[in-house]
Amino acid sequence: MSVSGFIKILLKLIFRFFIGWAFRGGVVIIIILAGTVFYYKVNLPALSDMLDARAKGSVLLLDKNKDIFAWRGEQFGAIAKADNISIHLKNAILAVEDKRFYGHFGVSPRGIAGAIRINLSEGRGALSGHGGSTITQQTAKLLCLGKPYKAKDWKSESQYEANCRQSSLWRKIKEALFAIALELEFTKDEIMTLYLNRAFLGAGSRGFQAASQRYFNKSASHLNPAEAAMLAGLLVAPSRYAPTNNLSKSQNRASIILDLMEQQGLLSSDLTRYYKNNPAKLSIKASQKAGGHFADWVMQSAPYFFTRKTTEDVIIETTFDPKVQKAAEKSLEYIFKKKVDPKSKAQAAIVIMSPNGAVRAMVGGRQLQALGAFNRSTQALRQPGSAFKPIVYAAALEQGYRPNDLIRDEPFVIEIPGSGTWSPQNYKKQFNGVVSLTDALAQSLNIPAIKLSQRIGLDTVGQISVALGINNKFSTNPAVALGVDETTLLDLTNAYAIILNHGIKVQPYGLKKLSLDTGVSFSNKHVRSEKERVLSSETAHNIIYMLEKAVSEGTGKNASFLHWDAAGKTGTTQDSRDAWFIGFTSQYIAGVWIGYDNNQPLTGVNGGSLPAEIWSLIMDEIHKDIKPEVLPMTKKKLAFFPNMVDSGYEPKQKLGGASLIDKLILTIFGEK
Structure with a gap:
């Protein structure tokens, strides 16, 4: 045998050997792949068990009218089925995600090849960028290959989500096999139904039904082409294109999808042109984004397990009033736009309550770019000043x-042990001589307040402050009378609510x-009891009278508004680092604070300016269509013979009884 003949025989043997092993290997691979598909198929849960992708329940927050105004966690709407959604939504999804969906077996070789070609031409890796995945493969990914989240198997939900989003070659092979099992x-x-309900579409919306309600306040079965295209456009990047984050970007994305629908014969040219010229817009509820800080505060006050740990959906009924919230936000925006430098980073907070303590609205800060979740209404500790x-x-x-007792507003020096004197x-920077306590409070004079606190004792002031919920601890600094101990806007506003509530806590x-969801419910009972009295009713009514004078004649004149009795007090701290106005009518108590987060001084702002003006605008708006009512204030004591507080006078009796001379004056002059 020649050498060449030997080589030919050897090559034939080698070829047969490798062909044989390749055939055997191929058979083994086919068996493994088929076995994997079979394994996935027999272990698939029932369709109904795979529709809701959430590991935890969501929380719906209802306003006082029982309408939804906020939610926490991922929302899941009613089941969206392929045969009951808008035909425009189905076509938009097919146009942008998988136009051959109804023709392939779960995997599209042509789609994968096209994606690899595009990725390589754009300088990326073959599997980076465009995926070429079918809707069935995307559903396999959304289902995490049929593995539901179990807390005991994962360190966190984020670790589970990261595992589900892997994009390695081996992971894609498994997703393809799982897709075939689904088919x-x-x-x-049914696969389309799974996809419709598992897809995350931004703003806490899981599934197209939830997203349709979230963005457009309508069912997914009633979407027009523009709305359908906008939702379909969220599939590629829900956070980037969410219309609540950037409506114009979302509309531009939808316009591209409308063109695709036209090119594929899924939408007529006339309709395409019309809806490109009339893009989808957010519903009023979606665009308002009202009550964010209020919702956060309610969530913090609710039982932790039921709002953050439960796997059930939770519904919370609240005291929130969207009309009052809108008035607060609108008034704040108007004053800042009109009277504050647009570049200013000054912050603001607002709390509005009913006399029974029900909080109706809350603004935790202005919407600046760097704004986080910090709620200045409930979390910021600031000096209240006057x-x-x-x-x-x-x-x-x-x-x-x-x-009507009198006190001298004059130069005053206090000896502070270990610190020297304080003047x-x-x-x-001027003194007013002899003034009544009412005028001293109305004009926000510092000297009378300090003298009075020294006269009755700082411990006495501290006890009342703690009872009103303003401070847990109270310092013995003489400047305490000027509001140097820090508190929150919510706590200070509530103290004024107690005064309005006749002194009852x-x-x-x-x-x-x-x-x-199971029907279990818990009510938050707020029982008012006479045993929880903080101030006598007579004290409360007299303070209301004095605060009414502060608005009608004193530093709070900017807070007055037509037809209603209003009472309140301005507050400005040293160097104008904080500016406050807290006040009330018979219907509402509202507190407004303005200041900088870094505690820098405000320029040209005090409690009687911008805070009082914002307060007045809010109150004017929320009192429309309400019949004016008078404040519960007692005036009879003003006819009593006045005493000089700082002349050694000590009151001989507590409130409640009138002396003989007092009665005589009342008889002669009557009530003032």
């Missing part, structure tokens, strides 16, 4: 002093009732 087990419309003075006067009235000044609350 063998379910019809095309807005604290009513507490000093309330403590004095509880000790027997009266609104406080009034805001305007109230607690600020937002949660009324919490209900679970």
Whole structure:
């Protein structure tokens, strides 16, 4: 045998050997792949068990009218089925994601080849960028290859999600096999139904039904082509294209999808042109984004397990009033736009309550770019300044002093042990001589407040302050009378609510009732009891009278508005680092704060300017269509013979009884 003949025989043997092994290997691979598909198929859960992708339940928050105004966690709407959604939505999804969906077996070799070609031409890896995945393969990914989230198997939900989003070659092979299993087990419309309900579409929306309700406040069966295209456009990048984040970007994306629908014969040219010229817009509810800080506050006050751990959906009924919230946001925006430098980073907070403690609205800060979740209404501890003075006067009235008692507003020096002397000044750097307690509070004079606190004792002021919920601890610094101890806007506003509530304690609350899917519910009971009295009713009514004078004649004149009795107090801290106005009518108590987060001084702002103006605008708006009512204030004490507080006078009786001379004056002059 020649050498060449030997080589030919050898090559034939080698070829047969490798062909044989390749055939055997191929058979083994086919068996493994088929076995894997079979394994996936027999272990597939029932269709109904795979529709809801959420590991935890969501929380719906209802306003006082029982309408949804906010939610936490991923929302899942009613089941969206392939045969009951808008035909435009189905066509938009097919146009942008998988136009051959109803013709392939779960995997599209042509689609994969095209994606690889595009990726390589754009300088990326073959599997980077365009995936070429069919809707069935995407459903396999959304189902995480049939593995539901179990807390005991994963360190966190984020680790589980990261595992489900892997894009390695081996992962894609498994997704393709799982897709084939889905095709063998379910019809095309059933697979489409899974996809419709598992896809995440931004803004906490899981599934197209939830997204349709979230963005357009309508069922997915009623979407027009523009709305359908906008939702389909979210599939590629839900956070980037969410219309609540960037409506114009979302509309541009939808316009591209409308063109695709036309090119594929899924939408007529006339309709394409019309809906490109009339793009989808958010519903009023979606665009308002109202009550974010209020919702956060309610969630913090609700039982942790039911709002963050439960796998059931939770419904929370709240005290939130969207009309009042809108008035607060609108008034704040108007004043800042009109009177504040657009570049200013000054912040603001607003709380509005009913006399029973029900919080109706809350603004935790202006919407600046760097704004986080920090709620300045409930979390920011700031000095209240002169807005604290009513507490000093309330403590004095509880000790027997009266609104028309007199006090000298004059230079005053206090010896502070270990610190030397302190010579406080009034805001305007001038003194007014003898003034009544009512005028001293109305004009926000510092000297009388300090003298009065020294007279009755700082411990007495501290006890009243703690009872009103303003401070848990109270310092013995003489400047305490000027509001140097920090508090929150919510706590200070609630203290004024107690005054309006005839001195009976109230607690600020937002949660009324919490209900679970199972029917279990919990009510938040706020029982008012005479045993929880903080101030005598007479003290409360006299303080209301004094605060009414602060608005009608004093530093709070900018807070007055037509036809209603209004009472309140301005507050401005040293160097104008904080500016406050807290006040009330018979219907509402509202607190407004303005300042910088870094505590820098405000320029040209005090409690009687912008905060009072914002307060007035809010109150004017929310009192429309309400019949004016008078404040519960007592005036009879103003006819009593006044005493000089700082002349050694000590009240001989607590409030409640009138002396003989008092009765004589009342008989002669009557009530003022």
